[in-house]
Amino acid sequence: MINYPTKKLGDCLAQFDRGISWSRKDESGAIAVLRIPNVQEGHINLDDLKHISAKNGNCELRKNDIVMVASNGNPDLVGRSALVTKKEEGMRFASFLIRLRFDNTKLLSRYAHLFLLTPTFKRELRRKIATTSGIYNLKKDHIEKIEISLPPLNIQKQIVERLDKI
Numbered sequence: 001m002i003n004y005p006t007k008k009l010g011d012c013l014a015q016f017d018r019g020i021s022w023s024r025k026d027e028s029g030a031i032a033v034l035r036i037p038n039v040q041e042g043h044i045n046l047d048d049l050k051h052i053s054a055k056n057g058n059c060e061l062r063k064n065d066i067v068m069v070a071s072n073g074n075p076d077l078v079g080r081s082a083l084v085t086k087k088e089e090g091m092r093f094a095s096f097l098i099r100l101r102f103d104n105t106k107l108l109s110r111y112a113h114l115f116l117l118t119p120t121f122k123r124e125l126r127r128k129i130a131t132t133s134g135i136y137n138l139k140k141d142h143i144e145k146i147e148i149s150l151p152p153l154n155i156q157k158q159i160v161e162r163l164d165k166i
Contacts, residue, residue, distance in 0.1 A: 010144025029053030
């Protein structure tokens with residue numbers, strides 16, 4: 001087994017955003033918004049989407065963004081994530097979610113997402129989140145400080161391709 005160097009996720013992170021808030025009166029628009037129930041472990045469920053008007057925020061998703069549950073009363077749900085596909089491009093994401101966008105010259109989003117699904121990542125994250133009000137919150141520095149084994153990009157791509165076949 002090859003031991004690749006590790007890097008902090010923050011060294012590879014290009015963007016970290018919180019989602020948008022809206023009111024019921026704004027739910028008559030045409031733009032779909034992902035919410036916590038839409039983010040399943042590893043994929044996005046497009047059932048029961050809310051729709052808002054375009055004036056509500058610019059949190060537009062792009063293919064290969066990662067959406068993650070950032071706030072919840074259940075600590076097991078915090079950190080649940082999904083990779084945005086072409087189907088979800090242009091959608092927005094709600095305030096209890098975050099978007100991670102990685103610098104693809106350092107870390108491929110698909111490789112990063114595989115790491116975010118591991119028990120190692122979940123354990124590390126669980127140690128960092130805390131609550132004083134019954135809601136567990138994930139902060140940017142919680143993500144930034146977690147280390148990932150970082151092989152060269154061509155190896156990251158091979159790993160993703162192999163796992164996709166499985």
